[in-house]
Amino acid sequence: MDLFSHSWTALRTAVAELPDKDFEQPSGCTGWLVRDLVCHLVIDAQDVLITLVTPADTEPTVNAVTYWNVEDRPPTGEDPLDALTVRLAAAYEEPRLLKFHLDDVGSAAGRAAELADPGARVGTRDVVLTVGDYLSAYVLEWTLHHLDLIAYLPDAAEPPVQGLAHSRATLEEIAGAAFPASFTDKDALLVGTGRRAPTEAEKTGLGELAAKLPFVLG
Structure with a gap:
């Protein structure tokens, strides 16, 4: 629970500190500018709020690890939902409006997470998991999007x-x-999820794992 809050606060703070010009820079998400990614974070915050008030009365079907699906191919930015995010982001026109909305909804999501019972069960994406596992899964979401x-x-x-x-x-x-001990945590995440290609030396160190990359999470 604390790690969720820490990661989410750090990400929102990083956005709040960006100068306006940086919103027009590319992000690490294919086809998205920084402003598009920030708009996606607003939607993510809404998803957290919705999920935390969607109780489930059945047994968990996934945990913090199995919550994630490994997709067949990296995103191209052409998915209809991805394209919708770009249009929504453009509608804000000014970075300060995006910053305000993320701070507003994001702060609410953070408070809801702090108040939630980690043992309670919630439903999202046609699965059931505990609040603790859901928030743990989102630490990965926040960290990757921070990168x-x-x-x-x-x-x-x-x-x-x-x-x-x-x-x-x-x-x-x-x-x-x-991942090999020679990989920093940041490099393991970037290479492991296909956000950058491994160097020849890294490929050698990865051994058989290199053939399984990337792990595109959805």
């Missing part, structure tokens, strides 16, 4: 080290294998 946010912004703040370590551990469980 996406700063992909072309070298002066922006990095994700919290605790979130990076947690997210790497989650990705390794999804992959069923550990």
Whole structure:
């Protein structure tokens, strides 16, 4: 629960500190500018709020690891929902409006998470899981999108080290294998999810795991 709040606060703070010009820079998400990614974070915050008030009375069907689906191919930015996000982001016109909406809805999502019972069961995406597992899964979401946010912004703040370590551990469980110790947590996440290609030296270190990459999470 604390790690969710820490990661989410760090991501929202990073957005709040961006100068307006950075909203027109590319993000680490294919086909999206930074402004598009921030709009997606607003939608993510809404999803958290909706899920936390959607109780389930059946047994959990997934946990923080199996919540994630591994897709067949990386996103191209041409998916209808991705395209809708771009149009929504453009409608804000001014970065300050996007910042305000993210702070408003994002703060509410953060408060809801702090108040939630980690053992309660909730439903989302046709699955059931505990609140604790749901929030744990979202640490990976926040961390990856924090990396996406700063992909072309070298002066922006990095994700919290605790979130990076947690997210790497989650990705390794999804992959069923550990990344080499020579990989930093950040590099394991970027290479493991296809956000950047491995170097030749990294491919050698990955061994058989290299053939399974990338793990495109959805």
